[in-house]
Amino acid sequence: MIWEVALACLKCFQTENDVISFFLLISAGRLANTHRERPVEMGWKAAQKLIQNWRIVRGDNVMIIRGKDKGETGVIKRVIRSQNRVIVEGKNLVKKHIKQGQGHEGGIFSVEAPLHASNVQVLDPATQKPVKIGIRYLEDGTKVRVSRGQGASGSIIPRPEILKIRTTPRPTVAGPKDTPMDLVLEKTYDAKTGKGMPDL
Numbered sequence: 001m002i003w004e005v006a007l008a009c010l011k012c013f014q015t016e017n018d019v020i021s022f023f024l025l026i027s028a029g030r031l032a033n034t035h036r037e038r039p040v041e042m043g044w045k046a047a048q049k050l051i052q053n054w055r056i057v058r059g060d061n062v063m064i065i066r067g068k069d070k071g072e073t074g075v076i077k078r079v080i081r082s083q084n085r086v087i088v089e090g091k092n093l094v095k096k097h098i099k100q101g102q103g104h105e106g107g108i109f110s111v112e113a114p115l116h117a118s119n120v121q122v123l124d125p126a127t128q129k130p131v132k133i134g135i136r137y138l139e140d141g142t143k144v145r146v147s148r149g150q151g152a153s154g155s156i157i158p159r160p161e162i163l164k165i166r167t168t169p170r171p172t173v174a175g176p177k178d179t180p181m182d183l184v185l186e187k188t189y190d191a192k193t194g195k196g197m198p199d200l
Contacts, residue, residue, distance in 0.1 A: 051084050051117060055133040055145060059160025062120040063130040064091060073123060077112065085114035126153040133157065 056062065060076045074088040093110045100106030121130035124147040134148035136156075145157040174180070189196035 059162040061123045066119040084117050087112050087114050126155045
């Protein structure tokens with residue numbers, strides 16, 4: 001089918017070089033992708049490499065240990081878990097060409113590019129050195145992050161305050177779709193008396 005289309009298009013070409021380049025594109029299988037990009041889909045191999053237990057969170061003080069900003073410290077601005085990447089505030093800047101549109105101007109802007117999560121390490125709150133993160137349970141059962149590794153003090157790494165701030169505040173007044181508290185607290189099942197048991 002594609003060769004019939006190619007032969008029909010031969011009349012459109014002016015020179016012999018146009019014909020040669022057209023057939024090279026067809027044989028390489030790139031003709032369909034010259035005008036648009038395919039959507040990027042994650043294969044099962046890439047999905048296997050996703051970090052399951054994240055220990056770096058938004059608001060952590062980290063040091064970049066690889067790349068052009070190696071040795072610099074910053075705050076985690078965003079965590080992209082679907083790509084194993086983080087954005088550090090003010091670091092790994094790249095130039096981005098943005099087209100002018102409604103409500104914003106165009107131009108060349110510096111934006112933060114994502115870094116792989118393995119290229120940053122959390123700073124120890126006591127020594128201010130990059131360390132690995134471990135998990136420990138306190139006596140009351142609370143789960144905390146602790147610094148571990150070479151040169152680590154073993155101190156607790158606190159959760160950032162920014163995580164306690166909700167993006168949407170909790171409603172204080174019950175809405176029309178909220179269940180009234182007297183219905184919530186009503187006991188509808190009792191195993192001893194048989195209340196709430198289905199009739200079989």
